Amino acid sequence: MHALIIDDSRAMRSILRRIVTGLGWDTSEAGDGQEALTLLEEGLVPDLCLIDWNMPVMDGYEFVVRVRSESRWRGVTLMMVTTESEHDNIVRALAAGAHEYVVKPFTPDAIVDKLGLLGLTVTEVPA
């Protein structure tokens, strides 16, 4: 399994990377939506994108809209991981094609639980 982590904070990417690599996943990272879109255009096919909302250049909502507008990426699961917690924006992101929504701050268990709800294989790697 492969996760693309999209967040302008290196520290937040590091936190999410530790969570998903702990589950045995591979990861790639991008600092904004445009950088992530470029990775997809170049052929990266992640199983999951973990997406911040507020980022420079291209925000997470726009990234979701762009990904969902292309049928070749319809198999990619999209999960927002963001401080943006207004109800209307959560509804907007889900309507645009995000599958799940996690509000920061979160615990590792919250991410793992959401992956389980999405039916993504979760196999914790023994420490």
Next chain:
Amino acid sequence: MTVTTFATTQEDLQLFVSEVWSNHVAQLDELVPAPPHAWTAAAGVPCWSGAVSVTGEWQGMIAVDLAGPSAEALARGMLALDEAEDVDPVEVSDVVGEFANIVGGNVKSLMPGPSSLSLPLVAHTVLEPPSDLQPQLTLDLAWRDAPVRVRVLAVPSSSTTP
């Protein structure tokens, strides 16, 4: 004219900050209420500030101020570094910005009406707010005597609608 009520309480702010700290700096000491004159005692210690602005029905700014040791502790926690490891100032800046972003986003979620959150602004000093912003809430905490302050400031007359 409708006046928007400031909805965040000291307890809300304490909860947001504590959640970030306990999620990411759990292996280290907890934040505690700041001792009197904590910032005076920290005079001369390099500080970091991060701030995000909220625009919408409620307009204001949420700022976090951390004395160097507390900022570095948060950075080590979020980056999973050992306590003895040096932290690059670029990493500290990133972490302080994300801390402001998370706390600010949660404060914004309690405000009525649609609003938007800015990207964080970070400085290696205590940020002075624009003169049109008035303090609404201040939370003074400390990590191992190194102060951590969260300030919520608002434009007094901007929270009105025709």
